[in-house]
Amino acid sequence: MIKQWFKSGSPWVWLNAAAVSICLIFVLGLLGLVTVKGAGHFWPSDVAEMVYQEEGGQPETVIGEIVDTSITGAAMAKAAGYKMADNEDTLVQDLIKTGNRDVLGADFRWIQERNIQSRQFPVDISVLERREWGNLYGNLAAVKESGNVVATGDQALPVARERIEAASAIFDEITRIEKKEIGAVNYGLERLRLKQKRLQMDGQWNQEAQQQIAAEKAEYEADYKRYQDQLGELYQQIRRDSLVVKTSGGSELEVPLAKVVRLYQPNAMSVGDKIIHYGSKLAEFLTDSPREANTEGGIFPAIFGTIMMVIIMSIIVTPFGVIAAVYLREYARQGFMTRLIRIAVNNLAGVPSVVYGVFGLGFFVYIVGGNIDRLFYPEAAPAPVFGTPGLLWASITLALLTLPVVIVSTEEGLARIPKSIREGSLALGATKLETLWRTVLPMASPAMMTGLILAVARAAGEVAPLMLVGVVKLAPSLPLDGNFPFLHLDRKFMHLGFHIYDVGFQSPNVEAARPLVYATSLLLVIVIVGLNLAAVKIRNHLREKYRALEG
Numbered sequence: 001m002i003k004q005w006f007k008s009g010s011p012w013v014w015l016n017a018a019a020v021s022i023c024l025i026f027v028l029g030l031l032g033l034v035t036v037k038g039a040g041h042f043w044p045s046d047v048a049e050m051v052y053q054e055e056g057g058q059p060e061t062v063i064g065e066i067v068d069t070s071i072t073g074a075a076m077a078k079a080a081g082y083k084m085a086d087n088e089d090t091l092v093q094d095l096i097k098t099g100n101r102d103v104l105g106a107d108f109r110w111i112q113e114r115n116i117q118s119r120q121f122p123v124d125i126s127v128l129e130r131r132e133w134g135n136l137y138g139n140l141a142a143v144k145e146s147g148n149v150v151a152t153g154d155q156a157l158p159v160a161r162e163r164i165e166a167a168s169a170i171f172d173e174i175t176r177i178e179k180k181e182i183g184a185v186n187y188g189l190e191r192l193r194l195k196q197k198r199l200q201m202d203g204q205w206n207q208e209a210q211q212q213i214a215a216e217k218a219e220y221e222a223d224y225k226r227y228q229d230q231l232g233e234l235y236q237q238i239r240r241d242s243l244v245v246k247t248s249g250g251s252e253l254e255v256p257l258a259k260v261v262r263l264y265q266p267n268a269m270s271v272g273d274k275i276i277h278y279g280s281k282l283a284e285f286l287t288d289s290p291r292e293a294n295t296e297g298g299i300f301p302a303i304f305g306t307i308m309m310v311i312i313m314s315i316i317v318t319p320f321g322v323i324a325a326v327y328l329r330e331y332a333r334q335g336f337m338t339r340l341i342r343i344a345v346n347n348l349a350g351v352p353s354v355v356y357g358v359f360g361l362g363f364f365v366y367i368v369g370g371n372i373d374r375l376f377y378p379e380a381a382p383a384p385v386f387g388t389p390g391l392l393w394a395s396i397t398l399a400l401l402t403l404p405v406v407i408v409s410t411e412e413g414l415a416r417i418p419k420s421i422r423e424g425s426l427a428l429g430a431t432k433l434e435t436l437w438r439t440v441l442p443m444a445s446p447a448m449m450t451g452l453i454l455a456v457a458r459a460a461g462e463v464a465p466l467m468l469v470g471v472v473k474l475a476p477s478l479p480l481d482g483n484f485p486f487l488h489l490d491r492k493f494m495h496l497g498f499h500i501y502d503v504g505f506q507s508p509n510v511e512a513a514r515p516l517v518y519a520t521s522l523l524l525v526i527v528i529v530g531l532n533l534a535a536v537k538i539r540n541h542l543r544e545k546y547r548a549l550e551g
Helices: 002-008 010-042 074-079 153-201 207-238 271-287 300-331 336-348 353-376 391-416 419-427 432-461 496-505 510-545
Strands: 048-052 060-073 090-097 108-112 116-120 125-130 135-145 148-152 241-246 252-256 260-264
Touching: 010 271, 010 510, 060 074, 060 108, 060 135, 074 090, 090 510, 125 241, 135 153, 135 252, 148 153, 153 207, 153 241, 153 260, 271 300, 300 336, 300 391, 300 432, 300 496, 300 510, 336 391, 353 391, 391 432, 419 432, 432 496, 432 510, 496 510
Parallel strands: none
Antiparallel strands: 048 060, 048 116, 060 090, 090 108, 125 135, 125 260, 135 148, 135 241, 241 252
């Protein structure tokens, strides 16, 4: 009976089903962990005020968020050097986000629950999210204008919020002028410098050219002076106000409003207020630039860079992959060389990605990019233009990395098309090229999209090759802006995968970076799923469109 059961193949079906189920459970568990840890990062946690006394020390007030709890067995705690009483079975420790890094020297602190004498959650504890030095926890004491106190007590909070909102608007205007307007002026001046150098190299630096360059330069300098005057007024306004906060140690700290992002009192917030705060933090995460060594703020440049790189990579890899597959399947003479090429293509899919990065750096960046600079940008020397890692070389390197996937998928699609369709088209008077273009390729387009989906999924998550050919920790500007030629393929860019690596393993503040790693990982998964769903929708549409021909 058992022998017949094995011969029927049922055990192998159940074994495969169990393996798939286990893998699915692991994947869903991982996604659940990333979702809970990442999405929960933006929720405003209650802030505790505790009286804490270390053994043999003096009582002290500790204010902060309880972000984690560790339970250690008595034997392990003793081995770690902690003193344990005979009736203590475990040692419970809380990780407190105390903030106030400029006062305390660190953002986080472990404390033992057995040494906590009291714990409460006062409604008047304020949290100041700052552009530098992280969060500040304490009690809002006063609001100052030009060094003079304008609000204290119960009036301080509404006045502070009103002035923080005004300061944030001024800060946004300062950022716009510095990055957009003055950035455009600097970009124009640099282009003029290169134009002047090119004219001098070509022997065309005459009186007329000098006057034209001088006139354009004068216009840029006038614009620069006007923007500097505007910035001077704005900086004077944003530096006028400040907040006075009483910290846990009893000292008062004056914080300029120019360094404050938001002020809130989490213990006094209702569920609705916390939801609104959550949405505000999430929007900031998706649309703002990073700050504080990438552990605070948003990751919009990384989102933009990832999507831009994937789009350019798709534009490059699709035609080359399809052309190679069409040649191998439709035109190449089937023999030893063709089989050898197919083996080589399949083997390329197994090459470690970092090898592609080394190849991209050595060939695309140094050889191709260096020659482009010598031929077309000699005036920029010795500073490289395309002879340095950038968006273009990163996209081409990943296109080369994913090329085997597109070739194999397209070939499989072409192989599934019945020979009778080709013969019918030729019998009706169409040429081989017309048959390929109007009949075969449209029917194989779902397979092409399948290859593109797999290519996008792999390219969006790659990190190792990008570290060599264009990705950076913090990009000063986006590859797409309002300056001609608008799309700057020579610029370096940020990437979600590298951002996760940088924040998770290179950050000096590990505890502050950990939740951001989860949040960025969740966003990377969402971006990849979104790109894949768009490709799947296109593939399904094409499949339905040509289903009748396949029948």
